[in-house]
Amino acid sequence: MTELACMPASPYMATRRDVARPAAGCAERGPGRDGPPATTLREPPLAVLASDSEAPAARPRDMPRERLRAAGPTALSDVELIAILLGSGLPGYDVFEVARSLLAHFGSLRAMLDAQREEFESLRGIGPAKASVLQAVTELARRALAEALDDKPLVDSPGAVEDYLRLLIGGRPHEVFVCLFLDARHRLIRSEESSRGSLTRMAVYPREIVRRALMLNAASLIVAHNHPSGAVQPSASDRRLTRVLRETLALVEVQLIDHLVIGARETFSFARHGWN
Known part of the structure; x- marks a missing residue:
């Protein structure tokens, strides 16, 4: 709930004995003995590696990179994709077990990707390098989505805007208020976090948002905040803040294009709902 503020192949060796030893009781024939000399049969000095057909079949989970190359990334499970990112487990930790424990700890991919470094490093099997x-x-995903917003009118790309905002703040454990400042052609000038609150409450300062819009010479604005609960239905405070922001920005001829409430999977748009 936003709160309006008045202040600012396995390498095992199968020792195949391709050449047999002399049978028991058969002595070598040498000089001075009856019969011609016999050639001593010796075991080959090097073991013969087992062929591919003799090697035990690898389990599918042991070959995520090969499966990715063969069938594409969509064929892999979340655990396999995380295992590829991690590369290998720390000594004493299987990489697949570490991947599964990550998903179990955070509960979802989005929550895992939104986690802070300290949360990763506190988990067994995750060191500083893997957390990084x-x-x-x-x-990288956030920047890729931000690039999709560059050099094109954001009013023509509402889906891209919502995807960007969901990845940016959809999984945060606390409320965050974000402003997208736009130029006269509705192209993105800058995306900024204006306020940060608690699980259920956040103070937003309209005067500071107006001041920042003037500083960036913005002609219009899209604002958004998240609901950590996942429910996107706006509160009475959200509606009051939206009304005050529209009226305050209009005084300096800056248009509020939309106010979005972001959940982990859903989005509420004030503009699409008639600003009600």
Whole structure:
């Protein structure tokens, strides 16, 4: 709930004995003995590696990279994709078990990707290097979605805006208020976090948002905040804040295009609902 504020192949060796030893009781024939000399039969000095057909079949989970190359990333489970990111487990930790424990701990992929470094490093089997990889993947995804917003009118790309905001704040454990400042052609100038609150409450300062819009020479604005509960139905405070923001921005000729309430899977748009 936003709160309006008045202040600012396995390598095992199968020792195949391709050449047999002399049978028991058969002595070598040498000089001075009856019969011609016999050649001593010796065992080959090197063991013969087992063929592919003799090697035990690898379990499917042991070959996520091969399955990815053969069938594409969509064929892999969440655990397999995380295992590829991690690369290998720390000594004493199986990488697939670590991947499963990550999903079990956070409850979802989105919550895992929204986690802070300290949350990763507190888990068994995850060190600083692997925590950095997981955070880097999330940031790359956010930047890729932000690039999709560049150089195109955001009013023509509502789906891209909502995807970006869901990844940006949809999984946060506390409320966050974000402003997308746009130019006269509705192209993104900057995305900024304006306020951060608790699980259920957050103070937003309309005067500061107006001041920032003027500083960036923004012609219009899209604002959004998340509901950590996942429910996107706006509260009475959300509606009051939206009304005050529209009226305050209009005084300086900055248009409020929309106010979005972001959940983990759903989004509420004030503009689509007639600003009610």
